[in-house]
Amino acid sequence: MERLTLPAGGAAAVDDYLEYRRIVGEDDGGKLFTPEEYEEYKRRVLPMRLQNRLFVSWRSPTGMDCKLVGPETLCFCTHRYKQHKTDFETVPQQRPISLPCRVPGCLCRAYLYVPLNGTQPVRCRCKHFADQHSAQPGFLCSACSKCSGFHSCFTCACGQPAYAHDTVVETKQERLAQGKPVGRDVPYAAMGALTGFSSLAEGYMRLDDSGVGAPSPELLDSPGTAMDHPFLKAFQASATAPEALTDVGTSSQVSSLRRPEEDDMAFFERRYQERIKMEKAAKHKGKAPVPSKTKPS
Known part of the structure; x- marks a missing residue:
């Protein structure tokens, strides 16, 4: 494996280039701006970008931003x-709002999100992939003549079909009026609706107002159960007051932790056997003693 070494100050130069690429994006046409051009670009574009940022999402008919x-x-x-x-x-x-493609020769007149099925684009009802259709409005198939336009019956994780979703382009004010997150104002190009790491998750997994929302206080305050993940139970045990730990018992806390010499299968097998033993003990304890039958004298 080849090892890359950077001269003194090389890491800072890499960081500066990444910052440049995030700010300029594709606006330099593939040729780096000179320092003077870069400063002029930031002076001219950044105030406009911070004020007029557009948020783009793929929205379900239920109002959830699935993407x-x-x-x-x-x-x-x-x-x-x-x-x-x-x-x-x-x-x-x-x-x-239409966001046309700037690639020379592209017929796309407005950005339109199309979901993926794994790593491949979804299929149309004509059985051909989305990238086999024209980007020109009408989206006719280039692989067959019977297709009247791209129409996918792919079902999103939210339970709604893809054709029921819309690609929504909205301003910060419009998004705030709906109670959806807008994050902080950033100078980077084409940030769309990304506001943080949670923005990379699908809508039904996103615990903010653009997805299913935050868990209810009842769920967050609910006590742990025997089926909780061992890491979660260990965290709960460490966060519990010492006087409360005495009720749980030291043996059960230690048992829920993985031992250094255990692999995954050994750990889960041990926990499974412990759970079976606990269930048998609880079942045996719950049985009432059977009264002895004596014949009347």
Whole structure:
């Protein structure tokens, strides 16, 4: 394996380049700006970007944002979101807002998210993949003549079909009016609706107002059970007051922890056998003694 070594100050130069790439995106046309051009670009673009950021999501008819679009998210035209027009001096008044693709020769006139089935794009009802259809409005299939336009019956994890979802482009004010998170103002290009690490999760897994929402206080305050994950039980034990630990018992706390010499199978087998033994003991304890039958004298 080849080992890369950086000269003194090399790590800082890499960080500066990554910062440059996040801010400039595709706007330099593949040729790095000079320091003067870079400063002029930031002076001209960053105030506009911070004020007129557009949030893009793939929304279920239930109102859940099943997918939050970011710089690398693919469009129906197979180009990424960062390759579309995302910066505006003034936000367009018409709705929906169209974000055309800037790749030369691409026919895409508006960013349109298409879900993936694993690593492949979903299929149309004509049995061909999404990338086998034209990016021009109408989305006709290029592999057959019977297709009247891309229409997928793929079912999202939210339970709704893909064709019932919409690619939504909205401003910060419109998103705040719906109670959805907007995160902090950042100078980076084509951030879409990403506001944090949780934005990378699917909507039904996202515990914020763009997904299923935060767990209820009843769920968060509910006591632990025997079926909880060992790591969770160990954390609960360490967070519990010492006087409360005496009720649980030291042996059960130690038993729930994995021993250094145990592999996965040995650990779960030991925990399984302990649970079976506890269930048998509880069952035996719950049985009432059978009264002896004596014949009347």
